Amino acid sequence: xxxxxxxxxxxxxxxxxxxxxxxxxxxxxxxxxxxxxxxxxxxxxxxxxxxxxxxxxxxxxxxxxxxxxxxxxxxxxxxxxxxxxxxxxxxxxxxxxxxxxxxxxxxxxxxxxxxxxxxxxxxxxxxxxxxxxx
Numbered sequence: 717x718x719x720x721x722x723x724x725x726x727x728x729x730x731x732x733x734x735x736x737x738x739x740x741x742x743x744x745x746x747x748x749x750x751x752x753x754x755x756x757x758x759x760x761x762x763x764x765x766x767x768x769x770x771x772x773x774x775x776x777x778x779x780x781x782x783x784x785x786x787x788x789x790x791x792x793x794x795x796x797x798x799x800x801x802x803x804x805x806x807x808x809x810x811x812x813x814x815x816x817x818x819x820x821x822x823x824x825x826x827x828x829x830x831x832x833x834x835x836x837x838x839x840x841x842x843x844x845x846x847x848x849x850x
Contacts, residue, residue, distance in 0.1 A: 722768075723816040725789035725796050730770030732797060734760050734812045738828040742814060744850040747835025749779070749786060751850070753795060756830075757811040765797070765810040784811075804840070 718737045724730060736758045744756050770789070777786040784800035796816035801808050814825060832843035832850060844850075 721812075721817045721820065723796055723812065723818055725770070725773075725792050725794040725816065727789060727792035727794075729773040729791055730789045730794075730796055731768045732812075733766045733768055734758075734797075734810065734817075735764040736760055736812060738824060741829045741831050743811075743831045743833060744847070745833040745835040745840075746844045746847075746850060747833075750835060754850070755795075755811075756814045757798075758814060758828075759805065760810050760812060761806075762799070762808050762810060765799075765812070 834844040
């Protein structure tokens, strides 16, 4: 079921809203940045994401193919979302960091299906051999 969630960084300078159907699935990846951040995200289309405060507070990090913008708060360092364009996943997207959703019920999050991706080996459509650490 689609639901509008509000989220923020740790210090509260960056705020956003996103329309997410957690039952449609979430994702965890073992690529270099996701593994270091222990990212757990949900992908939404740009029209389902609204930055409501803090645009000037965001820094941007890109690497590799430069297809993704890894956004983070300049003050607290928390990465509440990222965005980019990848044709294989439908073009333009936002990836919302589920840990940054304010007031999300732990039970609701625990029940969300998780898809694991082997980004470390550029095998995005298959899970890695080991997922327990993700």
